[in-house]
Amino acid sequence: xxxxxxxxILIADDHPVVRVxxxxxxxxxSNFEVVGEAKDGAEALTLVRKIQPDVxxxxxxxxxxxxxxxxxxxxxxxxxxxxIVLTALIDKRQILEALQLGARGVVLKDAAAEQLSAxxxxxxxxxxxxxxxxxxxxxxxxxxxxxxxxxxxxxxxGLTSRELEVVTLITEGCxxxxxxxxxxxxxxTVKRHLTNIFNKIGVGNRLExxxxxxxxxxxxPSQPGQPA
Amino acid sequence: MSNFLSRxxxxxxxxxxxxxxxEIFDRLQQAMASDPTGFCELYRDYLSDAGESxxxxxxxxxxxxAETLCAKAHYLKSSSLVLGLRPVAQCCxxxxxxxxxxxxxxxxxxxxxxxxxLESVRAELERKLGPGVIPSAA
Numbered sequence: 001x002x003x004x005x006x007x008x009i010l011i012a013d014d015h016p017v018v019r020v021x022x023x024x025x026x027x028x029x030s031n032f033e034v035v036g037e038a039k040d041g042a043e044a045l046t047l048v049r050k051i052q053p054d055v056x057x058x059x060x061x062x063x064x065x066x067x068x069x070x071x072x073x074x075x076x077x078x079x080x081x082x083x084i085v086l087t088a089l090i091d092k093r094q095i096l097e098a099l100q101l102g103a104r105g106v107v108l109k110d111a112a113a114e115q116l117s118a119x120x121x122x123x124x125x126x127x128x129x130x131x132x133x134x135x136x137x138x139x140x141x142x143x144x145x146x147x148x149x150x151x152x153x154x155x156x157x158g159l160t161s162r163e164l165e166v167v168t169l170i171t172e173g174c175x176x177x178x179x180x181x182x183x184x185x186x187x188x189t190v191k192r193h194l195t196n197i198f199n200k201i202g203v204g205n206r207l208e209x210x211x212x213x214x215x216x217x218x219x220x221p222s223q224p225g226q227p228a
Numbered sequence: 229m230s231n232f233l234s235r236x237x238x239x240x241x242x243x244x245x246x247x248x249x250x251e252i253f254d255r256l257q258q259a260m261a262s263d264p265t266g267f268c269e270l271y272r273d274y275l276s277d278a279g280e281s282x283x284x285x286x287x288x289x290x291x292x293x294a295e296t297l298c299a300k301a302h303y304l305k306s307s308s309l310v311l312g313l314r315p316v317a318q319c320c321x322x323x324x325x326x327x328x329x330x331x332x333x334x335x336x337x338x339x340x341x342x343x344x345x346l347e348s349v350r351a352e353l354e355r356k357l358g359p360g361v362i363p364s365a366a
Contacts, residue, residue, distance in 0.1 A: 017274045017307040021256065024266070028259035061302055088305050089321065109309035110317070113255040 006033040007124055010053040012044035012070070013086065014062045022057065022086075022112060029117055041065030045073055048081050055120055056083045058103075060094065068097065075102040082123050086112065095130070096145040099138075105129030155216065157201050166193045168219055171210045247349050252312030253356075268357045274311055275353065276363035278304055278346050282339065285323065289336045297327035297335060304342075316345050 009032055013019050019037050026032040036051050038044035041058075042065040048056055056074075060067035071083060084105040085098045095106055104123040107115055111132060119129040128135040135141050156164060162183075169179045176190045183190075194206075203209045213219055260267040281304040288297035305320030319342040326335040353361045 013306070015277075015303060015306050017270065017277055018310045020270055020273070021307075021310045024260045024263075024270070025256065028261075059306070061306075063299075088302065088309055088317070109306060110249070110252065110312065110314060112310055113252045113259075113312070 006031050007055060007120060008033050008035045008051070008053045009055045009057060009120070010034075010036045010038065010044065010047055010051060010081075011057045012038040012041070012047075012062065012067070013057075013059040014039050015059075018059070018109070022116070025113055025116060026120075032117070032120065041067055041070035044070050048074060048079060049077075052079070053081055054124060056081050057086050057116075058083050060085055060087045060098070068094075068101065071098060071101045071103060084116075084119055084123060084129070092145050096142065099128070099130075099142060099145070155218070157216070157218070159197060159200055159218075163193055163197050163200075164218070164220075166190065167197060167209065167213050170194075170206055171213050171219060247313060247315055247345065247352050248356075249312035249314055252310075256311070265360075268360050271311065271353050271357060272361050272363050274307055274313075275346070275350055275361065277307065278316070278349075279363065282343050282346065285339045285342070286336075288327075289332050289339060292330075292332050294327045294330055294332075297332075298324045301327065313349055316342060316349060319345060 009026060011019050011022050011026075011034060013022070016039075019039075023034045023037070026034055035053050036047045038047050040062045044056065044058060044062075044067075045065070047053075058067045058070060062070075067085065071085075074081065074083065082104045083102060084107060085103045086107055086109055087094070088109050098106060105119045105128060107119050107129070115129075115132055122129045122134040128138050128141070130141060159167065165183070166179060169182060174182070176187045176194070179190045180187045194209075197209065198204065201209070201212055203212050256270070257267055260270070281300055284300045285297060285304075287293075288300060301320040301323035305317045305324070308314070308317040308320060319338060323335055323338050323342070326332075326338060350362065
């Protein structure tokens with residue numbers, strides 16, 4: 001039984017075949033109306049502002065403004081449009097970020113045929129959609145995601161693991177002698193490590209190195225029980 | 229996150245698994261029941277686009293262009309997923325990984341594997357939809 005007012009949907013994906021496929025899936029349902037299509041994030045933003053759709057289906061990986069950037073812009077504009085993220089494979093950090101940026105649902109592309117209609121309906125009823133079903137407790141879901149999301153790999157700036165250990169000790173105020181003793185190596189070897197480190201990250205002395213390490217997240221995360 | 233497919237889940241794990249996810253093909257066909265020509269055109273456009281993507285992927289491998297390799301692989305993966313061609317999508321995911329690691333030698337082999345898969349997809353789609361699904365030669 002169709003509603004009197006169909007749900008107005010904007011599709012944003014850089015692939016024309018994907019857009020056509022999605023459009024046809026949606027048009028089979030008389031409760032849905034596809035009111036526009038965008039081929040990149042910038043065009044999606046323009047069309048959201050112009051058309052004010054009820055739902056934006058947003059691909060995350062698009063040229064000329066990726067979906068996550070478009071989502072960030074939309075969040076700052078307090079639009080009424082509800083965004084559902086479409087993605088090929090998503091990691092938990094991305095899900096978390098998308099939800100924090102205001103996305104109301106996440107649907108995998110190969111599940112679109114099966115789940116998209118239900119997802120749109122759930123989102124229009126004020127629910128969130130994740131893992132192929134409506135989310136009952138968003139706060140708990142966000143907590144779970146945050147707990148399970150793997151942190152991004154630490155940037156190392158080409159430093160070896162031993163050089164990173166040297167950097168850590170330098171920031172703790174250790175002398176070359178301390179470091180040599182700590183690793184069971186000669187002071188000459190410590191000096192060679194330091195020269196390599198200076199060259200790799202472009203600093204000239206220990207103080208600059210310590211500041212660089214602190215400002216560029218070069219230090220290992222604190223272990224439980226250690227001071228932050 | 230049990231309902232999100234991992235790479236392993238994406239990978240076909242038995243000879244019984246077809247190239248084309250029947251449930252996705254059937255749902256799309258049902259959705260476009262009033263426009264069978266449009267349905268055939270959708271898959272024809274996919275095949276045509278996939279052919280162009282293969283050319284771009286080979287070129288990216290030859291020129292050691294990791295970023296282009298990843299982008300083109302992602303592009304083909306996207307349409308493959310929506311139209312139910314999971315094994316092709318898996319090859320594309322592998323290509324993205326190889327591109328990220330700068331492993332162009334293995335990527336060349338993976339592109340060849342993708343091309344073979346697409347040949348099989350072509351044959352399967354022709355069997356299902358008739359010769360109209362085959363793109364005309366450029």
